[in-house]
Every structure is written in structure tokens, then in C-alpha cells.
Amino acid sequence: MPSDHTTSAVATARATRVAAGSAIAAALAQIVGPRWVKSRAAELTAYDADGLPGYRATPSLVVLPGSRDEICAVVRLLAQHQIPFVPRGAGTGLSGGALADGAVVIGLNRLTRIHNIDAGNRIAHVEPGVVNASLARTLAPFGLYYAPDPSSQAACTIGGNVAENAGGPHCLKYGVTLNHIAAITVCLPVGELITLGSPVSEPDGYDLCGLFIGSEGCFGIATDIWVRLLPVPPDVRTLLADFTSVTDAARAVSAIIATGIVPAALEMMDQATIRAVEASIYAAGYPVDAAAVLLAEVDGLSIGLDADVRVIEQCCRDAGARNVRIATASDDRAKLWQGRKKAFGALGRIASHLVVQDAVVPRTKLPEVLERIHDIGERHNVRVCNVFHAGDGNLHPNISYDANDPVQADRVHAAMSEIMRACIDVGGTITGEHGVGLDKLGYMDDLFSEPSLAAMCAVRGVFDPEHRANPGKVVPVHSCREWNARWNLQGLP
Amino acid sequence: MPVTTTELAIRVASARASGTALRIVGGGSWLDAGRPCEGETLHVGECAGIVEYVPGDLTLTARAGTTLAELNATTAAHGQWLALDPAAGIRATIGATIATASDGPLAMSMGRVRDVVLGLECITGTGEIIRAGGRVVKNVAGFDLVRLHTGAWGTLGVITEVSMRLRARPDVDCAFVIARDARASLESRLASLGDLPIAPLALELLSTALAQALDVHDGVCLLVRLAGNEDRVHAQAAELQALGDVREVPVNTFERLSMLEPASALVARVTHTATQFAHTWRHVSDHLDASECWQPLMRGTVTRGLLRVVIPVDEGDGEPAPRAPNDATTRVPRAHAANWPEFVRRIAPPGAHVAWERLPDHAWAHVPSAVNDRLSAGLRRALDPAHILNRGLLGESVADAADLARAGRHGLP
Numbered sequence: 001m002p003s004d005h006t007t008s009a010v011a012t013a014r015a016t017r018v019a020a021g022s023a024i025a026a027a028l029a030q031i032v033g034p035r036w037v038k039s040r041a042a043e044l045t046a047y048d049a050d051g052l053p054g055y056r057a058t059p060s061l062v063v064l065p066g067s068r069d070e071i072c073a074v075v076r077l078l079a080q081h082q083i084p085f086v087p088r089g090a091g092t093g094l095s096g097g098a099l100a101d102g103a104v105v106i107g108l109n110r111l112t113r114i115h116n117i118d119a120g121n122r123i124a125h126v127e128p129g130v131v132n133a134s135l136a137r138t139l140a141p142f143g144l145y146y147a148p149d150p151s152s153q154a155a156c157t158i159g160g161n162v163a164e165n166a167g168g169p170h171c172l173k174y175g176v177t178l179n180h181i182a183a184i185t186v187c188l189p190v191g192e193l194i195t196l197g198s199p200v201s202e203p204d205g206y207d208l209c210g211l212f213i214g215s216e217g218c219f220g221i222a223t224d225i226w227v228r229l230l231p232v233p234p235d236v237r238t239l240l241a242d243f244t245s246v247t248d249a250a251r252a253v254s255a256i257i258a259t260g261i262v263p264a265a266l267e268m269m270d271q272a273t274i275r276a277v278e279a280s281i282y283a284a285g286y287p288v289d290a291a292a293v294l295l296a297e298v299d300g301l302s303i304g305l306d307a308d309v310r311v312i313e314q315c316c317r318d319a320g321a322r323n324v325r326i327a328t329a330s331d332d333r334a335k336l337w338q339g340r341k342k343a344f345g346a347l348g349r350i351a352s353h354l355v356v357q358d359a360v361v362p363r364t365k366l367p368e369v370l371e372r373i374h375d376i377g378e379r380h381n382v383r384v385c386n387v388f389h390a391g392d393g394n395l396h397p398n399i400s401y402d403a404n405d406p407v408q409a410d411r412v413h414a415a416m417s418e419i420m421r422a423c424i425d426v427g428g429t430i431t432g433e434h435g436v437g438l439d440k441l442g443y444m445d446d447l448f449s450e451p452s453l454a455a456m457c458a459v460r461g462v463f464d465p466e467h468r469a470n471p472g473k474v475v476p477v478h479s480c481r482e483w484n485a486r487w488n489l490q491g492l493p
Numbered sequence: 494m495p496v497t498t499t500e501l502a503i504r505v506a507s508a509r510a511s512g513t514a515l516r517i518v519g520g521g522s523w524l525d526a527g528r529p530c531e532g533e534t535l536h537v538g539e540c541a542g543i544v545e546y547v548p549g550d551l552t553l554t555a556r557a558g559t560t561l562a563e564l565n566a567t568t569a570a571h572g573q574w575l576a577l578d579p580a581a582g583i584r585a586t587i588g589a590t591i592a593t594a595s596d597g598p599l600a601m602s603m604g605r606v607r608d609v610v611l612g613l614e615c616i617t618g619t620g621e622i623i624r625a626g627g628r629v630v631k632n633v634a635g636f637d638l639v640r641l642h643t644g645a646w647g648t649l650g651v652i653t654e655v656s657m658r659l660r661a662r663p664d665v666d667c668a669f670v671i672a673r674d675a676r677a678s679l680e681s682r683l684a685s686l687g688d689l690p691i692a693p694l695a696l697e698l699l700s701t702a703l704a705q706a707l708d709v710h711d712g713v714c715l716l717v718r719l720a721g722n723e724d725r726v727h728a729q730a731a732e733l734q735a736l737g738d739v740r741e742v743p744v745n746t747f748e749r750l751s752m753l754e755p756a757s758a759l760v761a762r763v764t765h766t767a768t769q770f771a772h773t774w775r776h777v778s779d780h781l782d783a784s785e786c787w788q789p790l791m792r793g794t795v796t797r798g799l800l801r802v803v804i805p806v807d808e809g810d811g812e813p814a815p816r817a818p819n820d821a822t823t824r825v826p827r828a829h830a831a832n833w834p835e836f837v838r839r840i841a842p843p844g845a846h847v848a849w850e851r852l853p854d855h856a857w858a859h860v861p862s863a864v865n866d867r868l869s870a871g872l873r874r875a876l877d878p879a880h881i882l883n884r885g886l887l888g889e890s891v892a893d894a895a896d897l898a899r900a901g902r903h904g905l906p
Contacts, residue, residue, distance in 0.1 A: 118766075120766075120767070120768040121766045121767050121768050121798075122767075123766075164633065165633045165637070167631060171631070175604070175608060176631065176633075178607075178608075178637070178640070179604065179608050194866070194868065198846065200765060200766050200844060200845075200846075201764040201765055201766075201798070201844075201845060201846035202762075202764040202797070202799060202846065202848075203764075203846055203848070203863065204644070204762075204846075204848035204863040205644075205862075205863030205864050205866075205869060205887070206641060206644070206645055206649070206863075206864060206868075206869050206872060207594075207607060207640045207641060207643060207644055207645075208641075208868055208869070210607055210637060210640030210641070210643070211636065211637055211638075211640050211641045213637065213640075214633045214636070214637050215636055215637070218636075219636075234690065254549050257549075257551060257661075258548070258549060258551075258661065259661065260572070260660070260661025260662065260663060260664070261661075262660075300692060301690055301691070301692055301725060301728070301729070302690075303690075303724055303725055303728035303729075304721060304722050304723075304724040304725025304726075304728065306724075307722045307723075307724045307725070308722065360627075360629040360630070360631050360632060361629065362547060362550040362552065362628065362629055363549065363550050363551075363630075364547055364549040364550050389631075392629075392630045392631045393550075393629055393630065393631070394631050427627075427628055427629070428627075428629055429627045429629050429632045429634050430634050431632075431633050431634050432629070432631035432632060432633060433631065433633055434633070435633055436633075436634060436635065440634070444634070444635065447627075447634055447635075448624060448634075448635060449622070449623065449624065451617075451621040451622065451623050452623040452624050452625065452635075453635070454621075455617060455621070455623045455625075455638060455875075455876065456635050456636045456638065458875035458876065459636055459638065459641065459872060459875060459876070460636065461875065462868060462871035462872050462874075462875050463868065474635065474636065475635065475636070
């Protein structure tokens, strides 16, 4: 587990000032109303963790603005006093990105308005606190939907999705958050409002909207988001294939991808995950003796869909699938999906904590990497359950454990660290959709050269010269120091 | 001639030390695009070749100077392709295609350039070699400098290597021309097309002059590309028949779109919402008509609300020359060329955005820069503090000029 869990000394000193200064709390209460400023220890506890197990960090204050204007006023006040802040959506992030060690948390959950749905142009204007699944429900009557569907979609917010560039099972065909955002209005850390991209045209100039997406709260707060919508596909087929070896299942994935068919989703679950699901209340009837199951979905025009299904079925059988189930009706399809959708819930029931890892490898390396992950798990005596987006090589090795047991926690951290390095070794990356946050900081040096990290820091400095927005996240602090030192030597800002 | 990244980085670092502006040149297709841009030539065209191609991963990494033609040839051998069809055609280098974020009709279904690029290597204005993104199809590690460099026209770094996503070639790929029914309005025509159960790979509306130049029709028409498995393509082709006058044309008609663009032309990209497409099309047509730019080579991607407008000009002095109205070759009359501010400003309807790609040097003064905001200027300063990369190409802000002067005074190391 990375050791770079540090907020800079400067930030800590400022945080101390915050704690001392109830004047700030009072000033914030003036802006948002006293109800929406949380400062008592018991209230702050609710904000001391996110989806990353084993980390706790208590904010000095929590403020919950109710409008774009209130966000700006809050951010300006914090800027005046040079106080670091952490934007927070639903806190479902899995990389520790919403942890606020002494900083002020700006919670965006009150901003849940869907301002406008332009069905003709397939675009919706929403506030950052809108929950992903609730947007889906609102869009249903229009025959439209918003494609990115992270596993936490019942709780996670569009603002959080933008911050992390969230994905989900269906981004194999439809792309991640980046591919579905037309424009964002951002409150910069200095309190200035600016719109990046455009909801009505394709502007030229630098792609600042693309740059902002996935910036993990370090570039400011999205106050307005224009999301692109897709028409609900007229027809869908779901296949579930089971295999007696993980390698066979991985070979089927490569074969399907090579045919040119782009499935809407192509998900894999290994035996450990299948058994966890089948032993839980979420049992979906997956064969518990299978080494792996592959869930494939194709959608689009009805004509030609069955031809695609036949090709995928053949790929699975050629790779050694024992059995392939095909569902057309929505109830039947939901049954096949049930095990996949509830996998994290089922895994969460095994032990008190569940670490959900996230890495990407080239698709042809899946068999090799899955084998290595298995070996690493055995060596460290931890049970790794794999449930992941096989179609784009996006692995989610998960380990259920008791984070309060230091010996167990150490074993888990050691295993995860080895798994990450195995993914890097084969040309992969350390995160496909969860973000770097705090959790992955320690791997950034393995992935990027010092000048590359320094360039990222320089770019962050353009949005946030004081590095007050989500301090200490994404890029290791030492890279920023080096970059700043270099600039200072040159007498430039 | 420097071909390795290190050699290029040394050139950039020494240019930075001496404050020498560099003009980045790959295949040379874009030299007349953008604003006047002076500088010592930095050739990256020789920095070419495929670095890594694993067909099973559907990803490819190539040096920036590799042409799309070479990428096409290599990937075609494995039944794959890079689904980018920029206006510069297959002679374009991949580096320039990404630097200019230049896309074409395929983008409506296969994604824009920003959706295709997975990672890149580039040299910043300080001569440092950086990498962003990676070679895998999904990646959120670190801030997204890949998107920042895509479409930055080389002003934030010299792109030297690129990783991109490939697609498998469809089983069947064909093109159709649908004549415009003169009795129906453009709106109703597009609406009935939108109601059909089809999912085209590409769908372009062509102006009369462009349709004539392509030799596919004698008036405004739609060019549709259908691809996929046999069942799907045949069924969709049958659906198209509902629109009346439908004719199959060679699928390379789409490729020829880019080949028809004259070497010397005024080029603009006008975008608005998809529902405003017909209105934007008419507005631009009327504007060009009123400016006596007869029969422009114009095409539009309906679902993106995007128009690409090409007005050929005489090579000689760069000034558009008058021609007879019935001449298939379009010209902006010399008399009207003097009225650039009006011409440039009024081409787009209210609410639409116009991005000029090619204009006579003196006309650029009437086009506001798209990188004059505080953030863009800051990014420029952060990645190219001495402003040596393609200086002026996107329009310098006043702040930029002040910085340049300051950088000069301080004698940057």
C-alpha cells in the first residue's frame, strides 16, 4: 500500500488554523445556512472515509452548498483564507479521493436538480449531485439513457463520475464518462466560474473539458454538467457462458474481440466470486463448479443481432465453454446479470472489509495476468476474487479481509502491491476507472517519469496555483516540489 | 535530420535556450492551416514507423510521422483499421491528425480523435520528454494530458509517438446516395431519415458542387455509409429505399471526399446543435450566396450538427478571384474579399460556433483566438514557457506577449 499518504505540511498548518477558527464555520453558515455546516466530531465522522477500506481522515469542517452561487461563495471564502478543500459527491470512490485530512469537505449532495433534458439533441443539463441511477430513471420516458454505469450507480453522483472519469460494464461499446460529457461549468479553486466545452457546438481551442474530466477534484468543482444521452437500444441479447478454466474464458474474450463485434458488455467472474454470489442471498444460479463465467451482451438494431449472438456463442464453444445460455426477454436477461451486479455486495458479506482493486492490462495478457494474480494470492495467503470488465482488460481483483487486523491488512497490501506491479509489467496501467486518489499514489512513479509527473503538476498549478483543491492526491507531492523549485529558479511563476 | 525523440528534444531545448521559435512540420499537409506562424522548421515527419502492434489487443503504437496510409496498410493485413478519416486524407501523418484533432464522417459512429487516442509521448517547450495515458484501452492514471495535447496544434508539445485504439473491419461496408427530394424541406427530409431503423457508420449531407465533383449526383444529396454483418447491412439498405431515389455508390466515395479538397482554399468548420442542422446549413449557404461564393464544396455531419465549408481560392496571391456564377469551381470574388470582418463574422448563425482552418493571412486578424482565456494561456505558459512551439498559430493573447517580453528580459536559461 502506498506510503505517500501525506497532506503537505503547509496544508496541515492551514488545517490547524481552520480548526481553531470557528469564525470560518460562522462565515460558511452565513452563506449556506447553519444547518448545512457540520463541525461537531460526531457529524464529521460521517465524512471520514470513502469506499477505500482501511483509511480514515477527518475533515475540519463539512459544508453543503445548495446552489452554484453558494458553491462559488464558499470556494471564494476558502480562497481568501487559503484553506484547502475536498469536493465530495456520494463518497463511493474506491481510491480514497474524497478523504479530507483536516481540509474542508464541500459536499455536493444537495445539488440534485436536472435542469433540462433536450431529447432532440440528446443532452441533459444536470447538477453535480444528481445520482447516476436517478438520472437513468428520469430519462427512461424519453427513450434515452446515460451510458456510463459504474457498479455504484445506485448511489454515486454525476459530479463524482466526472471527477473520476468513471466507467462501468457498458463502457466497452459506449466509452467512459469522458466520451459522454459535452460541457462543464467549473468553479475554479479561486472562486471563478468558467464553462469548459459547449453544450451547443464543438468549440476549437484546447480541450479543457476533456482535461477536467478525471481530474479527481484537483482542478475545481463542477457546478453544471451537460451529459450526452443515447437512445435506448431497440434490442438486446445476453449470453452467459461457463468455462472449466479461466484461461479458456480469457481466450474466448480475445476471440470475440477479434471478430469485430463490439459487445455492449463483456464481463468475467472467477470461481471464488461465483461461489461467494451463490452462497449469498443474491444467488443467480451460476454453476458453482465453473472456473469462470463470461457474461456477454450485444445490443442495437434487431436485425443482425442474432447473427452476432451466434458468432459469440461459437467463440465461447471453440474456447471450451461447457454451456452457453442466451436470454432475450428483459426478465431473463436481468437474471443472468443478477450475479454480476450483486457480486460486490456478496463479496462484501464475507468479511468486514472489501478492497476493490482496479487495473488494466492489454487484452491478450489476460490469461497470463490472471494466473499471476492467482499465484500472488496463494503466496500471501489471501483469497483474491476476480470480477471484471474482460472486454477492455480492466481487472478488479478483490480481497475480503478484516482491515482492523494489522497482520491480515499487511498481507492484503503486499498482495495488492504485487498485483499492481504485475499489471504494470505487462504494459498495463494502475487504474482504469477508479482514479489514483490516495491509494495509487505510490505507483505513479512506476508508471510515469519524473518530467511527466512534473508536467501534470504544472497543469494542476494552472487551475489551482496553491494546490488547495484535494491536496495531496493524484500526483505524488515530491513531483510538485521539484517542478515548483525548477520554476522558482527560473524566476517564473 | 533528427528522428529519435531524444534528438528532437535536444533541438527543442536548444531552441528554448536561444528563444528561437519552432515550426513543427510532419507531412506538411497543414502548413497553410491556422494563423501565420513563423519559426525554424522542426521536422518530425522522419520520426516514423510502427513501434508496437498487437492485433489481438486492437491497439497500435506508432511514431508521429507515420502516415495514415501506412497505418491502414499494416492494420488491413489483420482485418483491422484505424477509424479516422481526416480531411487531409491518408497522406496525413498520425501526429498531425492528433495535433489538429482532425476528424471526418466516421467520427459520428466511431468517435472523434480524442476518443481514439490512448496515449502519447511528446516534447514540452522546455525540451523535456513526457508521456501521458498508456497503451491500454482504458486508463485514468493521472491528469488527462492526452486530451490536452489532442487538438492543441503542437502549441503545448511536439507529439513524437501515439498509441491508439483500432477497430475490426466490418464484414460488409457500402455507401449509398440519397437524392434530395426538392418538394420536401431539408428538415422533413432529415426527420424521415432519422425515423428509419438504421444506424449508419457515416451520414453526410453534400452540397451540389461537392456531389458534382464526386460525380455521384447533380444536386444536394445525402451520402450514407452502412457497415456490419451481412444481415444488418442488407436490412438497413432495404429501409433506405423508403426515401425514394437511393443509389449505391462505391464505398471509396467517402475517401474521395478528402481528396477533392483543393490545395488552396478557405476552410471553416461550423457547429451547432443537431436539431439546428438544417437551419445552420441554410444560413451558411445563404451567406456564401450573398458573398457570391457560388457552389462551395460543403458537407455536413447531420447528427453532430457540423458543417465543413471549403471555398477554393486562386493560388497566386492567395486572394480569391472572381469566376462566372455557373463555373463549377467556386471563387470568392476579389471585391468581397476586402470585406473580411463581415464575411468571417457572419458565416455562422447566432449560437453556432465557427472554427476557421484556412484563411488568407490578413483575414485572421478578424477571427478571435480560441486560446485567449486565462486557463489556456496558463497551460501554454506551464508547458511552453518561452512560447517557442508553433508560435502564433492559434493566436497570441496580450498576456502571452507580455510574458514573452518578460521571458526575454530575464534571459531564460
